[in-house]
Amino acid sequence: MGELRSSNDYDELVRWAESQGGYCSPSLIITKSETSGSTAHAKTAIEGPNARLLSCPTSLIIDYDKAAAHIWEDPHACPFLRSPEIAIRLFLCNQRILGRDSPWAAYIKLLPTEFDTPLYYSHDELEMLRGTNVFGEVELRRHAWVEEWKRGVMHLPSKFNKTLFSWELYLWACTVLSSRSFPSSIVFGTSEVDSYPVLVPLVDSLNHKPQVPVYWNATADSFTISSGDSIAAGDEVFNNYGLKGNEELLMGYGFCLENNPFDVVTLKLRHPRMSADKAELVSPEMTESIFHLSESSPLPHELVNFFRIVVANVRETERLLALRTVPGLSQTAGMRCELDALGKLYNAVSMKLRGISVTGVAHPNKRQQSMSVYISRQVKILSQSLLAITRAMYAALHIQPESPDTEDMTFLRTKVYQRLADCGVNLDLVFSSPRFAEFTSAIKEGFDVSSPSDIRAADIEDQILVLFVSHLLISTPAEYSAWADAMHQRYNNARELDEDYVEDFERLFDAYIPPLAELNSTIFGEQKWTPRLMAWAGKVVDSEGVVVENCEDGRPEYWIITAV
Numbered sequence: 001m002g003e004l005r006s007s008n009d010y011d012e013l014v015r016w017a018e019s020q021g022g023y024c025s026p027s028l029i030i031t032k033s034e035t036s037g038s039t040a041h042a043k044t045a046i047e048g049p050n051a052r053l054l055s056c057p058t059s060l061i062i063d064y065d066k067a068a069a070h071i072w073e074d075p076h077a078c079p080f081l082r083s084p085e086i087a088i089r090l091f092l093c094n095q096r097i098l099g100r101d102s103p104w105a106a107y108i109k110l111l112p113t114e115f116d117t118p119l120y121y122s123h124d125e126l127e128m129l130r131g132t133n134v135f136g137e138v139e140l141r142r143h144a145w146v147e148e149w150k151r152g153v154m155h156l157p158s159k160f161n162k163t164l165f166s167w168e169l170y171l172w173a174c175t176v177l178s179s180r181s182f183p184s185s186i187v188f189g190t191s192e193v194d195s196y197p198v199l200v201p202l203v204d205s206l207n208h209k210p211q212v213p214v215y216w217n218a219t220a221d222s223f224t225i226s227s228g229d230s231i232a233a234g235d236e237v238f239n240n241y242g243l244k245g246n247e248e249l250l251m252g253y254g255f256c257l258e259n260n261p262f263d264v265v266t267l268k269l270r271h272p273r274m275s276a277d278k279a280e281l282v283s284p285e286m287t288e289s290i291f292h293l294s295e296s297s298p299l300p301h302e303l304v305n306f307f308r309i310v311v312a313n314v315r316e317t318e319r320l321l322a323l324r325t326v327p328g329l330s331q332t333a334g335m336r337c338e339l340d341a342l343g344k345l346y347n348a349v350s351m352k353l354r355g356i357s358v359t360g361v362a363h364p365n366k367r368q369q370s371m372s373v374y375i376s377r378q379v380k381i382l383s384q385s386l387l388a389i390t391r392a393m394y395a396a397l398h399i400q401p402e403s404p405d406t407e408d409m410t411f412l413r414t415k416v417y418q419r420l421a422d423c424g425v426n427l428d429l430v431f432s433s434p435r436f437a438e439f440t441s442a443i444k445e446g447f448d449v450s451s452p453s454d455i456r457a458a459d460i461e462d463q464i465l466v467l468f469v470s471h472l473l474i475s476t477p478a479e480y481s482a483w484a485d486a487m488h489q490r491y492n493n494a495r496e497l498d499e500d501y502v503e504d505f506e507r508l509f510d511a512y513i514p515p516l517a518e519l520n521s522t523i524f525g526e527q528k529w530t531p532r533l534m535a536w537a538g539k540v541v542d543s544e545g546v547v548v549e550n551c552e553d554g555r556p557e558y559w560i561i562t563a564v
């Protein structure tokens with residue numbers, strides 16, 4: 001490496017900070033890099049641990065009090081006590097407008113004016129991110145900042161020329177804050193609850209490296225960063241911005257790291273309408289839950305549990321409520337609940353994965369490189385999650401060998417799908433089984449369909465299943481008798497089959513049973529066919545069914561779990 005020289009501007013920044021009590025280690029040199037703004041290197045070896053690198057005097061730290069006092073003179077007149085970052089952004093805009101007259105001029109002139117955060121991307125660049133969380137987040141953030149900018153400018157005292165506070169300038173201030181601030185709770189050692197971003201000139205000159213050991217030390221006079229390790233001469237000197245995944249780095253800072261150990265896929269799940277019991281299990285005051293998938297935890301326990309609660313039928317919900325009070329017990333509420341939860345989770349994750357497109361670019365620029373690192377890591381974590389879900393389904397079905405030594409998804413999914421036939425029944429099994437030939441032939445003729453696919457295409461899968469389950473409950477073949485008994489106990493009672501529920505099935509009965517009885521009076525002419533019986537079968541289909549993707553073509557199929 002050739003001799004490192006700092007530019008005059010960085011020397012000026014250091015002199016300015018030192019004139020007010022700041023510090024820059026004589027072993028450090030800050031230079032302008034081509035690709036990531038300033039970088040700091042060790043001119044000579046730095047002996048750790050706890051070697052002081054940079055300090056910013058408290059008088060130069062840009063916080064709410066200074067911003068409010070500067071713009072509103074009386075800080076109590078500042079309307080942004082509850083959104084201190086707005087006051088700081090307006091303050092920053094004004095320092096930039098003041099130019100050389102700003103007391104922070106030495107700092108402001110070194111701040112980048114162009115960024116690689118997605119709010120600066122062109123429409124075409126942004127398209128590459130379609131399907132990812134960042135894609136949706138960009139417009140939400142832009143909208144929030146635009147509204148904030150309008151509110152901020154409206155509240156500026158009349159001595160300011162509001163036309164100079166453009167949206168572009170405000171966006172710049174927002175991005176400066178997102179890409180180089182420190183939490184006030186750390187800088188001033190105050191409570192985390194009220195923490196907000198503050199700017200710490202000079203100390204913010206270091207790039208990020210995860211897990212690099214550094215100490216941040218706050219005193220009444222200054223904020224200091226020290227190195228936790230020795231640093232060899234010529235090496236870059238880093239800060240450690242914390243446990244940030246690529247999504248947070250891209251949105252806030254405009255870069256991504258190839259092997260980021262803190263990378264996660266964030267799943268934000270809106271709570272569906274739930275019974276009071278279920279809401280109790282997922283925190284009744286919340287309307288959405290957030291989960292993080294990572295390489296080390298591709299299937300977090302809390303995520304599976306969330307889906308268990310969402311899909312649980314009444315009996316399973318009671319079981320989950322009872323299990324909640326027994327610490328250390330697994331939360332599963334039986335095979336049906338487990339398969340339904342894992343099946344729905346699989347659909348949610350695979351839909352997210354399918355929404356992301358991975359497009360190679362021949363000569364990627366810096367932004368495209370960051371995006372492609374972000375996307376490929378998201379895809380990797382989502383794929384690992386699908387594998388973990390499939391393995392969990394495999395385990396729930398007690399397939400042998402217990403721990404398959406393969407990551408071949410097709411193999412695992414085929415095993416799961418094949419095993420389902422031992423635990424339940426779906427329309428394909430019914431239609432291919434000679435013992436149900438008479439039933440299926442009446443259905444084919446009565447509904448003018450020739451296969452389960454026709455039935456699914458006509459969107460009557462649940463109705464045909466109600467007819468089939470009614471037929472099973474009437475005829476109770478020997479191997480279904482234990483299941484039929486259990487279904488009788490669970491659903492054939494006044495609590496489950498109230499009048500309103502049964503009434504809904506009267507229409508179904510009138511529409512289907514007389515014409516089907518004409519086609520096959522042995523099966524459908526039975527005296528046992530009643531709206532109440534069909535309502536009972538309806539409860540079974542509603543409560544004992546699971547939707548599983550076919551392992552060959554991925555189409556969703558409805559299965560009734562008959563293993564009890």
Ligand SMILES: C[S@@+](CC[C@H](N)C(=O)[O-])C[C@H]1O[C@@H](n2cnc3c(N)ncnc32)[C@H](O)[C@@H]1O
Nearest residue numbers: 036037038039179180204205206207208253255
């Ligand atoms: C607090 S500043 C760090 C010093 C910075 N280089 C500057 O120009 O002042 C944060 C910005 O530095 C760049 N940066 C920090 N760490 C980086 C890294 N590991 N790889 C690429 N760019 C990085 C990003 O542009 C980020 O927005």
